[in-house]
Amino acid sequence: MKLKLHELQKPLTLSLSETDSWFCNIFESLKLKTQGPLSLHLVITKEKEDIFFEGHLKVKLTLNCSRCSENASYAFDEFFSPVFTHGQDPRVSDAELSKNELDITYFKEDEIDVGEVVREQIELMIPLQPYCSEKCKGMCPQCGQNLNIKSCACKKDDVYSPFQVLKDFRVVKQKRRK
Ligand SMILES: [Zn+2]
Numbered sequence: 001m002k003l004k005l006h007e008l009q010k011p012l013t014l015s016l017s018e019t020d021s022w023f024c025n026i027f028e029s030l031k032l033k034t035q036g037p038l039s040l041h042l043v044i045t046k047e048k049e050d051i052f053f054e055g056h057l058k059v060k061l062t063l064n065c066s067r068c069s070e071n072a073s074y075a076f077d078e079f080f081s082p083v084f085t086h087g088q089d090p091r092v093s094d095a096e097l098s099k100n101e102l103d104i105t106y107f108k109e110d111e112i113d114v115g116e117v118v119r120e121q122i123e124l125m126i127p128l129q130p131y132c133s134e135k136c137k138g139m140c141p142q143c144g145q146n147l148n149i150k151s152c153a154c155k156k157d158d159v160y161s162p163f164q165v166l167k168d169f170r171v172v173k174q175k176r177r178k
């Protein structure tokens with residue numbers, strides 16, 4: 001969905017749900033599996049050369065657990081407010097400072113792709129290492145057994161003492177270095 005800047009004279013409010021195909025396509029293109037209803041409330045305001053986005057996204061996603069690779073269910077309820085400024089990026093030396101202060105992106109065209117903006121915000125909100133549960137035990141690095149389902153033979157010795165576990169960690173590391 002492209003937005004022509006000169007047409008944006010007053011704040012634009014969008015309420016999107018799973019019935020808006022361009023909105024759903026963003027999740028599909030990111031290979032994200034959604035569960036149940038989606039909702040995005042978006043207000044886009046123009047002030048001189050600045051475009052302000054204020055979004056509230058609610059979605060449930062099925063991600064892959066980074067520890068055991070089973071499904072990990074995540075409910076997001078996220079607010080975002082990126083700012084876009086029309087014109088050349090003036091930041092040269094003090095770039096780091098301004099970047100940390102505000103989420104500003106510069107653009108040169110007379111239009112903004114709202115889908116692209118939303119897509120970026122979704123990408124930012126996905127955790128790098130999702131997990132199915134905080135207590136997820138992951139997979140055995142040696143035999144690949146999902147340790148949430150059952151323990152494996154390689155782990156049996158560890159039961160006796162926590163220090164034994166540390167010893168085994170070292171052994172595993174050395175094996176990998178070869
Ligand atoms: Zn897991």
Ligand SMILES: [Zn+2]
Binds near residue numbers: 144152154
């Ligand atoms: Zn094992």
